[in-house]
Amino acid sequence: xxxxxxxxxxxxWDALQGLWPIFLSYVFSFLMLGIYWGNHHHLLHTIKNxxxxxxxxxxxxxxxxxxxxxxxxxxGENQFGINPVFVYALLANFCGIAYxxxxxxxxxxxxxxxxxxxxxxxxxxxxMLSNVINTLAIPAAFIxxxxxxxxxxxxxxxxxxxxxxxxxxxxx
Amino acid sequence: xxxxxxxxxxxxWDALQGLWPIFLSYVFSFLMLGIYWGNHHHLLHTIKNxxxxxxxxxxxxxxxxxxxxxxxxxxGENQFGINPVFVYALLANFCGIAYxxxxxxxxxxxxxxxxxxxxxxxxxxxxMLSNVINTLAIPAAFIxxxxxxxxxxxxxxxxxxxxxxxxxxxxx
Amino acid sequence: xxxxxxxxxxxxWDALQGLWPIFLSYVFSFLMLGIYWGNHHHLLHTIKNxxxxxxxxxxxxxxxxxxxxxxxxxxGENQFGINPVFVYALLANFCGIAYxxxxxxxxxxxxxxxxxxxxxxxxxxxxMLSNVINTLAIPAAFIxxxxxxxxxxxxxxxxxxxxxxxxxxxxx
Amino acid sequence: xxxxxxxxxxxxWDALQGLWPIFLSYVFSFLMLGIYWGNHHHLLHTIKNxxxxxxxxxxxxxxxxxxxxxxxxxxGENQFGINPVFVYALLANFCGIAYxxxxxxxxxxxxxxxxxxxxxxxxxxxxMLSNVINTLAIPAAFIxxxxxxxxxxxxxxxxxxxxxxxxxxxxx
Numbered sequence: 001x002x003x004x005x006x007x008x009x010x011x012x013w014d015a016l017q018g019l020w021p022i023f024l025s026y027v028f029s030f031l032m033l034g035i036y037w038g039n040h041h042h043l044l045h046t047i048k049n050x051x052x053x054x055x056x057x058x059x060x061x062x063x064x065x066x067x068x069x070x071x072x073x074x075x076g077e078n079q080f081g082i083n084p085v086f087v088y089a090l091l092a093n094f095c096g097i098a099y100x101x102x103x104x105x106x107x108x109x110x111x112x113x114x115x116x117x118x119x120x121x122x123x124x125x126x127x128m129l130s131n132v133i134n135t136l137a138i139p140a141a142f143i144x145x146x147x148x149x150x151x152x153x154x155x156x157x158x159x160x161x162x163x164x165x166x167x168x169x170x171x172x
Numbered sequence: 173x174x175x176x177x178x179x180x181x182x183x184x185w186d187a188l189q190g191l192w193p194i195f196l197s198y199v200f201s202f203l204m205l206g207i208y209w210g211n212h213h214h215l216l217h218t219i220k221n222x223x224x225x226x227x228x229x230x231x232x233x234x235x236x237x238x239x240x241x242x243x244x245x246x247x248g249e250n251q252f253g254i255n256p257v258f259v260y261a262l263l264a265n266f267c268g269i270a271y272x273x274x275x276x277x278x279x280x281x282x283x284x285x286x287x288x289x290x291x292x293x294x295x296x297x298x299x300m301l302s303n304v305i306n307t308l309a310i311p312a313a314f315i316x317x318x319x320x321x322x323x324x325x326x327x328x329x330x331x332x333x334x335x336x337x338x339x340x341x342x343x344x
Numbered sequence: 345x346x347x348x349x350x351x352x353x354x355x356x357w358d359a360l361q362g363l364w365p366i367f368l369s370y371v372f373s374f375l376m377l378g379i380y381w382g383n384h385h386h387l388l389h390t391i392k393n394x395x396x397x398x399x400x401x402x403x404x405x406x407x408x409x410x411x412x413x414x415x416x417x418x419x420g421e422n423q424f425g426i427n428p429v430f431v432y433a434l435l436a437n438f439c440g441i442a443y444x445x446x447x448x449x450x451x452x453x454x455x456x457x458x459x460x461x462x463x464x465x466x467x468x469x470x471x472m473l474s475n476v477i478n479t480l481a482i483p484a485a486f487i488x489x490x491x492x493x494x495x496x497x498x499x500x501x502x503x504x505x506x507x508x509x510x511x512x513x514x515x516x
Numbered sequence: 517x518x519x520x521x522x523x524x525x526x527x528x529w530d531a532l533q534g535l536w537p538i539f540l541s542y543v544f545s546f547l548m549l550g551i552y553w554g555n556h557h558h559l560l561h562t563i564k565n566x567x568x569x570x571x572x573x574x575x576x577x578x579x580x581x582x583x584x585x586x587x588x589x590x591x592g593e594n595q596f597g598i599n600p601v602f603v604y605a606l607l608a609n610f611c612g613i614a615y616x617x618x619x620x621x622x623x624x625x626x627x628x629x630x631x632x633x634x635x636x637x638x639x640x641x642x643x644m645l646s647n648v649i650n651t652l653a654i655p656a657a658f659i660x661x662x663x664x665x666x667x668x669x670x671x672x673x674x675x676x677x678x679x680x681x682x683x684x685x686x687x688x
Contacts, residue, residue, distance in 0.1 A: 007417040011425035030410070034403045056332070059206045066202070073179040081183035231550045238546070245523040253527035351589040355597035374582070378575045504572070
């Protein structure tokens with residue numbers, strides 16, 4: 001994730017203040033990619049069987065995640081306009097669906113890993129819930145971009161609540 | 173691979189639509205580098221003997237791959253013009269040949285690794301086939317850039333078909 | 345950390361000389377991120393229990409560190425002006441506090457790791473001291489930016505003194 | 517290493533041809549960083565005792581290497597002018613000296629590792645020779661930049677000759 005903050009050419013506070021929408025969208029994206037990284041990293045450490053399906057599901061997820069900096073920058077440079085926020089929510093939803101597909105691929109390839117299955121049950125539940133909210137967040141941009149923002153923040157909160165099961169699976 | 177999508181300065185759909193050739197060339201490159209990454213990653217996990225020859229063959233491959241974002245951007249910024257598509261196919265061919273050389277270097281350094289030899293037999297067959305198609309794709313740009321595109325997509329399909337042998341080699 | 349040195353378009357020494365404030369701020373940032381990387385890398389290799397708290401504390405630290413290239417570039421492009429230096433010291437302080445929080449999270453999750461506890465005792469002492477100095481360095485920018493610079497260099501010296509305990513912990 | 521090839525806005529061969537000095541300097545840097553990466557990677561896999569001294573020597577090397585893309589771009593954008601080539605050779609020499617310091621730090625920390633000591637003996641010999649040639653390459657830029665180029669290519673050849681001892685050390 002590349003920080004899209006262009007360095008202001010003077011040292012005034014006003015110059016810095018003009019960057020707030022870009023900074024805010026940066027915080028949003030950092031949080032989102034951080035949550036994915038955290039859950040993804042832990043998940044991949046728990047699994048033992050990696051097959052082609054998991055590899056391609058992973059690459060598919062990476063494709064949508066790689067488009068988020070573009071969406072973030074478009075949102076930030078246009079002060080949370082309707083269209084950029086719509087595209088941001090749409091791409092975020094594709095990321096969520098791709099993560100869900102990855103979960104299913106891992107589930108299928110590791111049927112005997114008890115601890116992992118427990119983690120996957122929780123994560124697929126969370127994933128389904130956040131995908132539903134995210135789907136609502138897309139058209140919400142046409143009511144007000146702030147509504148989309150609120151729904152996406154709600155998704156972040158769901159995922160930021162620590163998942164004790166992942167930790168247990170790693171320990172054992 | 174850096175996403176070369178310049179963020180449009182207004183929020184209209186027209187502004188976004190103007191990015192389609194860059195986006196399409198991005199998808200192409202993502203797919204290509206993803207296929208290389210997937211096969212390369214799996215291959216290097218299967219081998220045990222790494223020598224200088226493998227190291228330099230790997231660096232050689234990396235050199236040509238590192239030029240792909242440039243070729244991709246040139247293709248995208250010029251809406252699939254003949255010359256950029258020609259250069260793209262040429263560099264893609266150099267990548268394919270470099271991968272083939274890497275396969276040969278690995279083959280030579282690991283003569284006793286049965287499972288790896290089986291994987292290499294399949295991959296060198298696939299590699300040879302895709303290099304032949306890619307060689308045809310280069311002059312095809314002068315007939316029509318779309319012909320080059322179709323041939324390269326065909327190569328991607330060859331590689332995207334899951335290689336069960338790699339998975340077996342990893343498991344055992 | 346991206347080097348923000350724009351390449352001069354002519355070959356004169358004057359063109360190169362104009363880059364000195366950007367180069368100096370680059371050296372500063374390289375040193376800072378290098379010290380974090382070194383201590384962080386060693387710390388994470390010593391711990392055994394990673395939980396959600398450590399993961400989020402780590403991500404929090406990464407967030408502030410990711411803003412340093414922006415602050416560095418702002419300092420460099422404005423020849424060490426008061427406001428940029430103030431923001432640099434402020435963000436550096438947030439990094440320091442985030443590192444301290446990470447230390448506490450690791451401490452709590454690994455109560456029985458004797459060697460680690462010894463390392464943490466030393467690092468929290470160093471961390472507390474450098475956070476106090478960094479807090480003073482922020483308002484010091486309004487007296488003179490060079491005062492802030494001197495205080496931050498002093499912090500670097502504290503951390504650059506080799507910590508024999510980390511090495512011992514790794515060996516055993 | 518970032519590829520500094522700016523994408524031409526038209527599809528003519530002339531547009532591509534204008535990039536040759538940048539491309540050539542890119543090849544130079546790729547080769548240099550590749551050689552460092554290869555030797556460095558192998559070296560760090562052979563050692564067992566890492567201490568603070570090695571860590572800082574490594575960071576010191578990384579600092580000079582991180583400046584090479586800047587020097588490369590300056591050389592490329594000014595068609596191998598005297599000053600850029602002089603700075604390139606100077607920084608390359610700092611990299612070489614930093615690598616030599618790293619070798620000494622590793623040597624000191626691993627006195628009992630027989631295989632490593634043998635590798636280090638060869639590498640310090642090579643390192644000393646290439647540092648001497650590189651020192652000559654710096655003032656040579658004032659005679660003719662091509663002379664500097666020839667001397668640096670000679671250094672690359674020295675390092676590209678495979679070092680069988682590293683391979684042996686890895687195998688055993």
